[in-house]
Amino acid sequence: MMGTIQVLDNGYVAAIEHWGSDERIIEAARMSTNKGFVDWNSDAKLLRFLYTNKHMTPFEMAGAVIEVKAPIFVFREWHRHRTQSYNEMSARYIPLPDENYVPTVARLRVSGGANKQAQGVADLAITCEAARDWIARLEALYTCCQAVYEDGLKLGVPKELARLSVPVARYSRMRASANLRNWMQFLALRMAPNAQWEIRQYANAVASLLEQTFPRTMALFREGQGNGS
Amino acid sequence: MMGTIQVLDNGYVAAIEHWGSDERIIEAARMSTNKGFVDWNSDAKLLRFLYTNKHMTPFEMAGAVIEVKAPIFVFREWHRHRTQSYNEMSARYIPLPDENYVPTVARLRVSGGANKQAQGVADLAITCEAARDWIARLEALYTCCQAVYEDGLKLGVPKELARLSVPVARYSRMRASANLRNWMQFLALRMAPNAQWEIRQYANAVASLLEQTFPRTMALFREGQGNGS
Amino acid sequence: MMGTIQVLDNGYVAAIEHWGSDERIIEAARMSTNKGFVDWNSDAKLLRFLYTNKHMTPFEMAGAVIEVKAPIFVFREWHRHRTQSYNEMSARYIPLPDENYVPTVARLRVSGGANKQAQGVADLAITCEAARDWIARLEALYTCCQAVYEDGLKLGVPKELARLSVPVARYSRMRASANLRNWMQFLALRMAPNAQWEIRQYANAVASLLEQTFPRTMALFREGQGNGS
Amino acid sequence: MMGTIQVLDNGYVAAIEHWGSDERIIEAARMSTNKGFVDWNSDAKLLRFLYTNKHMTPFEMAGAVIEVKAPIFVFREWHRHRTQSYNEMSARYIPLPDENYVPTVARLRVSGGANKQAQGVADLAITCEAARDWIARLEALYTCCQAVYEDGLKLGVPKELARLSVPVARYSRMRASANLRNWMQFLALRMAPNAQWEIRQYANAVASLLEQTFPRTMALFREGQGNGS
Numbered sequence: 001m002m003g004t005i006q007v008l009d010n011g012y013v014a015a016i017e018h019w020g021s022d023e024r025i026i027e028a029a030r031m032s033t034n035k036g037f038v039d040w041n042s043d044a045k046l047l048r049f050l051y052t053n054k055h056m057t058p059f060e061m062a063g064a065v066i067e068v069k070a071p072i073f074v075f076r077e078w079h080r081h082r083t084q085s086y087n088e089m090s091a092r093y094i095p096l097p098d099e100n101y102v103p104t105v106a107r108l109r110v111s112g113g114a115n116k117q118a119q120g121v122a123d124l125a126i127t128c129e130a131a132r133d134w135i136a137r138l139e140a141l142y143t144c145c146q147a148v149y150e151d152g153l154k155l156g157v158p159k160e161l162a163r164l165s166v167p168v169a170r171y172s173r174m175r176a177s178a179n180l181r182n183w184m185q186f187l188a189l190r191m192a193p194n195a196q197w198e199i200r201q202y203a204n205a206v207a208s209l210l211e212q213t214f215p216r217t218m219a220l221f222r223e224g225q226g227n228g229s
Numbered sequence: 230m231m232g233t234i235q236v237l238d239n240g241y242v243a244a245i246e247h248w249g250s251d252e253r254i255i256e257a258a259r260m261s262t263n264k265g266f267v268d269w270n271s272d273a274k275l276l277r278f279l280y281t282n283k284h285m286t287p288f289e290m291a292g293a294v295i296e297v298k299a300p301i302f303v304f305r306e307w308h309r310h311r312t313q314s315y316n317e318m319s320a321r322y323i324p325l326p327d328e329n330y331v332p333t334v335a336r337l338r339v340s341g342g343a344n345k346q347a348q349g350v351a352d353l354a355i356t357c358e359a360a361r362d363w364i365a366r367l368e369a370l371y372t373c374c375q376a377v378y379e380d381g382l383k384l385g386v387p388k389e390l391a392r393l394s395v396p397v398a399r400y401s402r403m404r405a406s407a408n409l410r411n412w413m414q415f416l417a418l419r420m421a422p423n424a425q426w427e428i429r430q431y432a433n434a435v436a437s438l439l440e441q442t443f444p445r446t447m448a449l450f451r452e453g454q455g456n457g458s
Numbered sequence: 459m460m461g462t463i464q465v466l467d468n469g470y471v472a473a474i475e476h477w478g479s480d481e482r483i484i485e486a487a488r489m490s491t492n493k494g495f496v497d498w499n500s501d502a503k504l505l506r507f508l509y510t511n512k513h514m515t516p517f518e519m520a521g522a523v524i525e526v527k528a529p530i531f532v533f534r535e536w537h538r539h540r541t542q543s544y545n546e547m548s549a550r551y552i553p554l555p556d557e558n559y560v561p562t563v564a565r566l567r568v569s570g571g572a573n574k575q576a577q578g579v580a581d582l583a584i585t586c587e588a589a590r591d592w593i594a595r596l597e598a599l600y601t602c603c604q605a606v607y608e609d610g611l612k613l614g615v616p617k618e619l620a621r622l623s624v625p626v627a628r629y630s631r632m633r634a635s636a637n638l639r640n641w642m643q644f645l646a647l648r649m650a651p652n653a654q655w656e657i658r659q660y661a662n663a664v665a666s667l668l669e670q671t672f673p674r675t676m677a678l679f680r681e682g683q684g685n686g687s
Numbered sequence: 688m689m690g691t692i693q694v695l696d697n698g699y700v701a702a703i704e705h706w707g708s709d710e711r712i713i714e715a716a717r718m719s720t721n722k723g724f725v726d727w728n729s730d731a732k733l734l735r736f737l738y739t740n741k742h743m744t745p746f747e748m749a750g751a752v753i754e755v756k757a758p759i760f761v762f763r764e765w766h767r768h769r770t771q772s773y774n775e776m777s778a779r780y781i782p783l784p785d786e787n788y789v790p791t792v793a794r795l796r797v798s799g800g801a802n803k804q805a806q807g808v809a810d811l812a813i814t815c816e817a818a819r820d821w822i823a824r825l826e827a828l829y830t831c832c833q834a835v836y837e838d839g840l841k842l843g844v845p846k847e848l849a850r851l852s853v854p855v856a857r858y859s860r861m862r863a864s865a866n867l868r869n870w871m872q873f874l875a876l877r878m879a880p881n882a883q884w885e886i887r888q889y890a891n892a893v894a895s896l897l898e899q900t901f902p903r904t905m906a907l908f909r910e911g912q913g914n915g916s
Binding site: 019027061089175 | 748866
């Protein structure tokens with residue numbers, strides 16, 4: 001697993017390391033019958049059987065470590081996945097770099113699936129011009145936030161309090177590790193159409209990285225998503 | 230377990246429900262030897278033995294559900310505890326109320342333990358006057374953030390994007406559920422002197438609620454903290 | 459939640475305690491939109507929405523503690539559920555009572571779904587007479603096992619080694635605690651037709667206990683099982 | 688990580704795969720301050736700081752998959768560790784090979800720490816001659832168990848029921864995967880003097896395998912165990 005995929009305006013997902021393989025998953029499943037991996041002619045069927053019948057423990061015998069740079073509001077959703085391990089940059093120890101997520105005009109005009117679900121009606125789409133104006137105001141606000149943040153740090157406000165001025169659009173960075181079963185669970189929820197568009201971009205990038213290393217398992221995952229299963 | 234404890238300027242911790250008791254913990258421990266709870270004259274010794282020898286599974290047979298209102302930066306630390314269950318207010322579905330954490334001048338002048346640890350030297354404390362000024366700027370910034378947020382919502386920016394303007398000082402609300410073993414693990418980390426002062430106030434409040442219902446277990450916990458064990 | 463349900467020849471499942479309710483689940487889900495429970499006329503729809511769309515975290519805000527007496531081979535399957543808390547009788551500390559599971563002739567003649575799946579062909583069913591004979595031999599073997607066990611204990615063999623003579627049919631006892639989401643996950647796997655018949659009887663009994671306390675959630679669960687979803 | 692270590696009379700622990708390294712742990716810890724791994728002259732101190740101050744999340748960024756052959760009563764203790772992933776041979780699908788653990792005379796005469804703890808007094812040690820006799824009886828019993836098991840299988844008793852005659856001394860096989868933090872937690876409990884001698888041998892073997900790949904972390908672990916911390 002290798003490579004870095006740019007996500008949003010300032011973020012990325014980067015492969016750090018993986019363990020296991022499609023073959024290892026078969027080997028683990030075969031513990032129950034005392035046989036190992038044979039070849040894909042005979043074992044592709046078993047991998048499909050495991051996946052479609054939700055015998056998921058063999059998929060815990062592989063996994064990946066990924067580095068992510070994303071806005072705080074994306075991390076807030078991500079960290080709800082309690083089966084991953086996380087190490088994140090800490091604003092208690094170092095000043096957060098001055099990078100914030102700025103959505104595009106086009107993005108602003110697409111209402112999230114979430115709002116429809118909650119309200120029964122879609123938000124009214126904003127006009128292009130109003131979107132452009134609001135984005136300009138947002139960027140000006142980010143500048144103000146940073147001024148208050150930096151001045152606080154200079155004056156001797158403890159870092160852990162100076163950060164109060166930081167918006168949830170601020171980028172942070174972390175490493176996340178999970179086994180393949182739990183990565184697929186993450187992807188199933190975060191690639192779904194009702195997930196927020198921003199975290200969907202991250203989930204899509206993670207899926208691309210995992211496909212390099214676990215092509216057969218990820219093909220089954222894609223198939224399952226297509227079927228809505 | 231009952232009651233609500235005010236925390237910080239706008240937050241609280243409220244008891245929702247608990248299960249189990251000090252007695253139930255003894256009962257569970259006695260599964261191994263096929264006896265139940267007798268009385269505290271004879272069983273206080275067993276409870277102490279379990280706790281001090283880290284036989285912690287019996288403490289998983291009790292627990293509590295708690296409601297918390299806290300700033301986002303506190304929730305960010307809280308949610309790293311992956312053994313709790315969470316349901317939180319979502320800015321994707323409803324506009325977050327306009328409430329933000331404003332630290333006091335006194336708080337601003339106390340450097341966090343965290344910074345010392347990372348830097349080898351304490352941050353220089355800010356003067357009272359500078360602190361007062363910076364807090365005023367912070368409050369003005371909160372007002373700007375809210376204006377951008379509200380105008381975005383009015384213009385039709387999807388809620389999930391309008392929130393980009395919200396600072397990490399913004400209050401949110403959640404319910405958290407955990408068993409007693411995991412609550413104590415949370416408290417051990419978050420009541421520690423090197424935890425950020427703000428989350429320490431929440432941890433102290435949670436400890437007070439748990440003491441009502443699990444007085445003997447929590448006494449052992451307090452004792453252990455005193456010993457640094 | 460109350461009562462004890464007999465399972466197999468010597469086992470049972472007993473209600474110890476529960477927390478939460480169908481109403482609490484709604485309350486927890488409503489954290490996201492800042493409303494509480496209204497009434498079932500309006501909220502039955504939300505409960506169904508949560509369940510059928512797999513928004514499962516609110517179901518973590520309720521749960522139950524159950525006491526179980528079952529053969530060791532059943533506990534071996536049960537303990538693979540890593541989201542439950544367990545306290546079990548320990549053969550290191552007390553001699554296990556002399557109780558073992560003896561299947562009926564009828565049970566012996568029903569091949570498990572498991573074997574079919576693994577072999578492509580069903581085991582040939584045993585005749586009634588052969589089944590009766592084999593059961594008699596099994597019971598005689600249990601007697602031998604117990605004699606070796608008891609003599610070992612009398613001679614001073616440490617309990618933890620004397621137990622080597624105990625068969626996996628031997629009954630043990632434990633308390634198990636889990637939240638409702640995880641109980642339903644357990645039930646989905648262990649009430650399924652391909653689960654071993656013995657653990658299915660335990661799962662059915664657990665479902666009956668949970669139905670007393672969480673009737674609406676369990677009705678949705680039953681419905682989902684019927685649909686194979 | 689490579690190699691196979693024999694454990695007990697018929698068991699082993701074998702290295703399958705690992706991920707991460709002592710260096711990766713430093714890299715992960717440095718996410719908080721935005722620096723990477725430098726060299727061990729400067730970073731050995733950080734690794735020690737993390738370990739001794741229980742900042743354990745960086746140790747979740749490394750791990751290992753191990754194959755184990757052990758008696759069922761050892762697996763029963765092992766599987767209580769709910770943070771590991773398991774795939775085990777299943778007696779529902781294949782007949783368990785006829786291999787059982789036979790303790791030595793010397794082992795039989797060493798009372799486990801467990802019994803002392805529970806009873807206040809040690810079990811009286813068995814004489815050499817009585818131990819020899821009891822072991823002979825145990826081996827004869829294993830032969831009887833196997834006869835009932837095999838005859839059951841021949842007669843058409845479903846595998847999942849024929850196994851009722853199998854003792855908890857019977858060997859089984861599995862793969863286990865965990866991150867390094869959780870392996871160390873396992874080792875801390877199972878290498879302790881009050882753990883049963885048999886599982887201690889397995890834990891010692893796992894520690895040897897992990898030392899090959901994570902020498903610096905495991906040195907800190909050994910040091911901590913020596914201090915009783």
